Amino acid sequence: MILQKSIQEVIEASKIEEVVGDFVNLRRRGVNLAGLCPFHHEKTPSFYVSPAKNIFKCFGCAKGGTPVQFVMEHENLSFPDAIRYLARKYKIELEETEATPEVLEEQQLVESLYLVNQFASQFFQDQLVLTDKGKPLGWPILNIGDLRRKPSASLGWVLRRKPETPSPAWRSKRDTASICCAAWGFVPPATGIFFATG
Numbered sequence: 001m002i003l004q005k006s007i008q009e010v011i012e013a014s015k016i017e018e019v020v021g022d023f024v025n026l027r028r029r030g031v032n033l034a035g036l037c038p039f040h041h042e043k044t045p046s047f048y049v050s051p052a053k054n055i056f057k058c059f060g061c062a063k064g065g066t067p068v069q070f071v072m073e074h075e076n077l078s079f080p081d082a083i084r085y086l087a088r089k090y091k092i093e094l095e096e097t098e099a100t101p102e103v104l105e106e107q108q109l110v111e112s113l114y115l116v117n118q119f120a121s122q123f124f125q126d127q128l129v130l131t132d133k134g135k136p137l138g139w140p141i142l143n144i145g146d147l148r149r150k151p152s153a154s155l156g157w158v159l160r161r162k163p164e165t166p167s168p169a170w171r172s173k174r175d176t177a178s179i180c181c182a183a184w185g186f187v188p189p190a191t192g193i194f195f196a197t198g
Contacts, residue, residue, distance in 0.1 A: 001080075001096060001097050001098070001099035001103060001104075001107065002080055002083055002084075002094050002095070002096050003094075003095040003096065003097065005095065006083075006087070006092070006093075006094045006095045006096075007083055009092055010068075010083050010086045010087050010090065010092055010094075011066070011067075011068060013086075013090045013092060014054075014066075014067035014068065014086050014089075014090065015051065015054065015067070016049050016050070016051060016054045016055060016056055016066070016067050016070070017033055017049050017051045018089075019067040019070055019071060019086070019089070020033075020035075020049050020056055020067075020070055022089075023038050023074060024036065024037075024038050024047065026049055027045075029048070031050070031051075031052060032048050032049060032050050032051075033048065033049040033050075033051070034047065034048050034049070035047050035049075037058040037060055037061060037063075038074055039058060039061050039063050039073065039074075040058070040060055040061040042060050046058055046059040046060035047059075047060070054066065054067065056070055062122065062125050062126050062130065063122070067086065068082050068083065068086065069082075071085050071086060078111060079111060079114070
């Protein structure tokens, strides 16, 4: 298991323009960079990279995220493997420990929840901005604070604070209802907020 300190070091060292630039021919567009999206076929660039925010966003297919998310999506890697990929690229030596079966099980659960949330987020963003029924509703939401013109605009859900100790239901695979609720963001309002970011 990769130590959190090493993960943070890789995340801080990874520059989106360098990571994406290994796969996409990018050209400067003001403060951002643009190129043809590597995730779908297009003739006119709708794929943007923001070095200042260290993120990418495609307005054609609505994919977006951090350098780690780009590597995961483009190279079809898990989170730990994407961290290892970036560590090799930036010549960072990772500190790893042997994980217990319980830790491996919890890590697998967290990765599964992450993938479910990523799929749900992408699905709802697509519905809001790419469908005829969603556009009249979605664009006003994304237009809050002039987000529509920003390549990094996205919708999501985030916990306000990390629980000090995860509940037993979070750790138990038997509690399917709790896992589904956690995956779909059904948590008490005091623990989370809905956001639209730019």
